[in-house]
Amino acid sequence: MLVRTLRAEKFRNLQRVSLSFSARVNVLLGPNGQGKTNLLEALYLIAGFRSFRGAKTRELIAQDGEAARLVAEVEADGVERAVELTLRPKGKAYLVDGKAPGSLADWVGRLVMVTFSPDDLFLVKGEPDIRRRWLDRVIFLLDPEHLRFVMQYTKALKTRNALLKDGMFGRDMLLLDAFDATLAKCGAKVRAARARWIAELSLLVDRELSALTGGVHHAKLADDSEVGAADEAAYLATLVQRREDDVKRRLTSWGVHHDDLEVTISERVARRFASQGEQRALTLAMKLAETELVRERRKVAPVLLLDDVTGELDAVRNQFLFRELERHEGQVFVACTELPARLAEAGFSGTIFDVDAGEIRERK
Template structure:
């Protein structure tokens, strides 16, 4: 799968942009703040329905405008796909698939991306929320229907927390909160699917991440991933039914505590995944170089996993301002590790940061305009 053209209207700092893109490696070069990352953000949005830089879609609409439009042509073998998204400051967003009205939430079925940015160091050093987001974006890419499961879980969690807060200040006894039983069932049913999918993902990622780490770092430091659930699950691979029952048991036995706290203390929204090198947690023990290598390996491992599973071919690999942070040896090893992907987007402040083997199609970005660089 690859992007063959992209058109933007009133997206970030682009009033208007139209470029044709070839297969292979596309390098976007320009100073900070010129629009390099905005371009790859637009592509990534269609695949993930979110931004890696902003929690609100309105931030992607050009200042003073009511809507932004992203239009991307995709090519896979002989198949051509046109995806169009209109992000509205007021009212719901709109989408079209091959010029016909479509649902934006279905777009991940047609386009897959894997994006690495310097912010990914938070996967190693940051709080559990960043790691949960990494897992959930990937399970949606693998199984798009999980997008609605995650959304429904967030709504159920919000409703349950509202009820718990109400009960906290109510004279009614905990035992009379019959409505809470309904939300317990709803939360456990949805949450169990998320937990089982995360378990499967972590298991399947182990091999690709280990191989990616060795290819980038040039050494085998035995990278490992381990889910750390707030709900104690049976040993081995848990079924959805087993996970649901375990979840319900925890909610039931801890109801008084949750009412007292006014919040849901157990479930996938409280889970984490632990990363380790040589049996030591990366957080607090890994060096700066090891941290970069592990973060890169998570993304490259994810790309290789999607490549093995997808009927659409390779995911589109995006490396946003990565090479400037790597030493010369890691740059060359990373270039070698990604060179066989069908399409790669790279952003860089200066072209010298990018290994020569990846300088196939170079564009210069300046003040929201894009022009092919002369060779």
């Protein structure tokens, strides 16, 4: 897994940059507000994911531009590929080796990337959809089919909700049949995949948290889903049973779109009871577990994107990020405001890029 080159035009504050990267460590160095995270975000989009900052496409385009373009040469799953992404206010378009993938699911998961960002904290503190998306994203990297089911489910749910909202069904609830069939088929698949991988992730998160806190804390991820272990038939039966209610409430009131992950630290629900330091350790453990799971299952070293590793305040986080960095065999991108001493020490093999007001220069 490797990003060899990247060209960005009119992407946030990056007006025009053209870069070749090291296969090992790439340090993005510069004061606040210069474009370091923007570059990490661009790399992440190349892999087919949404912005890890939750940005809308329109926000990614330079304020003075109409479209942004990212062009990259990557090595993904042993194959050299040319990836091109055009961002317009109305949406994104990918080209992989000059051709539009049939579905985004044909591209997502080929180039494996894992991010570490200060925003990860929302994994513990934030709304259920943040945890759901994290979990799904981890699963995409391990099982590309999962993305297809999530996409089909989301599309059917959106249309069903739009029709319910407009009161289109009236008494003829049979019109819901086609949507319910899709929701049941995909919903049951999504549910089964989530349940399976939550169990695996839970063990790994516990191991990482225990290491991070010197054995003081234990973590558990548990399934929090109203759907339970429903197979396709049971799923459909519940949807049909709730139809009348859905028509009244004008939305789809039940399903895997309400799934959550219950994260506990030493038997307490982290979202409500964990201290700030505990939340930080827990989120880091979740991300380290993600990296570990990908390594074990895919037998590849993911590309790591580490944002903001200077923060003096967060010594534990940094210590573990550096441990990760030192043992990692693949490519790494690190954004920081000062060159960390540990990085400058012996054994550093990589490239430093100075980031200054949207201009990025390789230090020779």
